[in-house]
Amino acid sequence: MSIAARTTAVGLGGEGAAPSVPHELSELAQKRIIVGYGFWIFLLSDIVMFSAFFATYAVLVDETAGGPSGRELFHLDIVAFETAFLLLSSFACGVASIGARAHRDAMYYGAMAVTALLGAGFLFLEIREFVGMIAIGAGPQRSAFLSAFFTLVGCHGLHVTLGLMWLLTMMAQVFAKGYRPDILRRVLCFALFWHTLDIIWVAIFTVVYLMGVAV
Amino acid sequence: MSDTDAGLHLHDASDHAPGDEPATGHEIAEGLLGYIVGLFLAALITAVAFFISGTSLVWGPSIPLALVVLAIAQMGVHLVFFIHITTGPDNTNNVLALAFGVLIVFLILVGSLWIMYNLNQSMTPMHMQMG
Numbered sequence: 001m002s003i004a005a006r007t008t009a010v011g012l013g014g015e016g017a018a019p020s021v022p023h024e025l026s027e028l029a030q031k032r033i034i035v036g037y038g039f040w041i042f043l044l045s046d047i048v049m050f051s052a053f054f055a056t057y058a059v060l061v062d063e064t065a066g067g068p069s070g071r072e073l074f075h076l077d078i079v080a081f082e083t084a085f086l087l088l089s090s091f092a093c094g095v096a097s098i099g100a101r102a103h104r105d106a107m108y109y110g111a112m113a114v115t116a117l118l119g120a121g122f123l124f125l126e127i128r129e130f131v132g133m134i135a136i137g138a139g140p141q142r143s144a145f146l147s148a149f150f151t152l153v154g155c156h157g158l159h160v161t162l163g164l165m166w167l168l169t170m171m172a173q174v175f176a177k178g179y180r181p182d183i184l185r186r187v188l189c190f191a192l193f194w195h196t197l198d199i200i201w202v203a204i205f206t207v208v209y210l211m212g213v214a215v
Numbered sequence: 216m217s218d219t220d221a222g223l224h225l226h227d228a229s230d231h232a233p234g235d236e237p238a239t240g241h242e243i244a245e246g247l248l249g250y251i252v253g254l255f256l257a258a259l260i261t262a263v264a265f266f267i268s269g270t271s272l273v274w275g276p277s278i279p280l281a282l283v284v285l286a287i288a289q290m291g292v293h294l295v296f297f298i299h300i301t302t303g304p305d306n307t308n309n310v311l312a313l314a315f316g317v318l319i320v321f322l323i324l325v326g327s328l329w330i331m332y333n334l335n336q337s338m339t340p341m342h343m344q345m346g
Contacts, residue, residue: 036232037308044316051320055327080265087257094250094297097234102243192234195297199290206264206286214268214278 032185039189043196046159050200053155054207057148061212065143070212073138075129079209082125083201086160089118090198097191103179112171115194119164126157149208156204159197166190233298233309253296260289 061070092114099107130150133139140150170190173183264285267273273281294300300309 032235033230033232036234037312040233040309041312044312047316048319048323051323052327055324058324058328059331076265076269083261083265084258087254087261090293090297091250091254094253095247098243098246098250104243107243188232188234192298195234195293198297199293202261202286202289202293205261206282210264210268210282211279214282 031181032188035185036188036192039192043192047196047200050152050155050203053148053152054203057152057208060144060148063144065145067143067146068136068138069145070149070208073133074209074213076209076213078125078129079205082122083205085118085122085125086198086201089115089122090195092118093191093194097187100174100179100184100187108174109171112167116164116167116171119160119167119194123157123160123164126153126160130154130157153204153208156197156200159200163190163194163197166193230308231299231303231305233300235299249296249299253292256292256296257289260285260292264289 092111096108096111096115099105099109099111133146138146140147167190170183170187173186177183264282267278267281267285294313300306300313302310
């Protein structure tokens with residue numbers, strides 16, 4: 001990537017730079033901080049949305065309408081695998097963001113591929129669980145408990161699905177455009193998104209699965 | 216300035232984007248170490264949570280509270296080691312935004328549960344029959 005292209009990319013959004021720091025990299029860091037901060041605000045609003053789903057679930061968890069409860073439906077061994085997949089993919093995503101910032105191809109593409117595979121493995125287990133529950137008549141229309149369950153866990157699964165698409169896009173963009181500052185900002189936002197999904201999963205496996213089976 | 220240098224020195228300014236780490240000069244090794252420590256701590260807390268949920272060694276009624284405490288601890292580990300939210304002076308904006316988010320989450324969760332518990336107490340037919 002040439003310096004000319006780099007400078008152009010910076011010039012597109014340099015409104016945050018103070019005139020006292022004409023240095024190209026200071027301007028670049030400003031933009032990266034602003035973008036990261038803005039995306040952090042979005043992620044917090046996403047967490048607030050999830051908290052409403054969690055509140056709904058906690059209120060409705062005992063309203064099984066004579067249908068199956070979590071204790072009968074949940075398999076903690078599957079949940080343990082899902083948790084391990086997502087935690088390891090969060091770690092791999094961290095390795096990928098180090099690789100991206102250091103411009104190391106093997107580290108970036110390798111770790112992103114591992115992240116994608118683990119995320120896909122998580123999604124496979126979750127879809128299999130959903131299909132199995134619907135097959136025995138425990139679909140979202142069976143009871144208020146199951147409606148809340150499918151809304152909360154399904155919404156997280158939807159986020160993981162979108163995250164996987166974003167992940168593949170970021171691999172393709174770095175491949176096509178190189179480690180340009182604007183591309184690196186997108187990698188930063190993607191990494192924040194992926195780590196946040198794992199934080200929400202911590203709340204889900206605790207509140208939904210572990211408390212559903214233990215309590 | 217080479218490409219590699221440009222990639223590694225994004226932290227000349229005094230603020231940090233969430234997800235970025237402090238610049239030290241040994242980014243790859245130190246960055247990896249942070250993620251490994253985070254992975255180890257998170258895996259440890261997860262294992263304890265799964266163990267506690269299925270054991271009879273712990274007093275039963277204390278299990279939900281223990282699980283909530285472990286979950287909050289693990290979220291803290293993720294925030295510090297994966298998202299790199301710290302209490303440093305260069306992280307004030309990120310922490311303030313997080314604090315506001317936590318406040319809203321707390322209000323939604325506690326408010327909903329509190330209101331719905333009270334409604335259940337005073338409105339379920341079974342309760343009225345018993346009363």
